[in-house]
Amino acid sequence: MTTTLLNNGLRIPSVGLGVYKASPEDTYKTVLAALKAGYRHIDTAAFYQNEPDVGRAIKESGIPRSEIWVTTKLHIGEMRNPTEAFNKSLERLGTGYIDLYLIHAPIQGRRLQAWKEMEVIYQEGKAKSIGVSNFNIAHLEELINSSTVVPAVNQIELNPFLQHVDITEFCKSKGIVVQAYSPLTKARKLDDPTLVEVSTGLGKTPAQVLIKWGLQKGYVTLPKTVNPTRLVENISVFDWTISAEDMKKLDALECNFVTEWDPTQWGTKNETWGQWAIEKVIHNFVA
Secondary structure (H helix, E strand, O other): OOEEEOOOOOEEEOEOEEOOOOOHHHHHHHHHHHHHHOOOEEEOOHHHOOHHHHHHHHHHHOOOHHHOEEEEEEOHHHOOOHHHHHHHHHHHHOOOOEOEEEEOOOOOOOHHHHHHHHHHHHHOOOEOOEEEEOOOHHHHHHHHHOOOOOOOEEEEEOEOOEOOHHHHHHHHHOOOEEEEEOOOHHHOOOOOHHHHHHHHHHOOOHHHHHHHHHHHOOOEEEOOOOOHHHHHHHHOOOOOOOOHHHHHHHHOOOOOOOOOOOHHHOOOOOHHHHHHHHHHHHHHHOO
């Protein structure tokens, strides 16, 4: 496992296991299997409702807590009280501290105040790093210009079919590491002819090529699977390289293929609608 240097001097494992939409039991079994397979980075969120299962697997793995990187996220429905939300997540995880705590989405009118509270959590050492998710350039500029702590990461949907070059270049210029969620396109593009051609030439799976593409771009990638075989495949990406020629072929696949939230729509005329839509969706997840 390789690591990526954050702007606060810490190193984050470059591949993490995402557990979005994994059931509690699947989460527990998969995290335990992933840790045994060599993963040292687990990405969850209060929204996913599986933090306790992540924590249980970590505890029962027998691996020292200090060797495992745990990311979780501030629930959109709890942005009015980030400190309380953080403490709830920490209690559910039972990990003693959180390595990376993210604002899950840039809800208008709440993100700056939420970040100020998160800065306190960071300064107190309860979260070793803080960052954001689904932020566009305008959101990042607003945050940086009004805060003392620059986000360590910005987690966005990212793969060859959705590259957000403007956001990734801005993050790079500010020392913000980009994390790629849904790097496997939710399996919707695994049969793309160009991707299949490149993966066949390398003797790798399309999923491995998508993960490796992100790593060679300098992104921390967060593939998700509950399949034990694919768990191992997805982490077997460190002893080979995609050629410059093949990277160009993959870069040419850009088609703005959005499967989740599109951060470019936040902070525009669609932000009010987007906020309403997401809050409507999460309503059923709020206790």
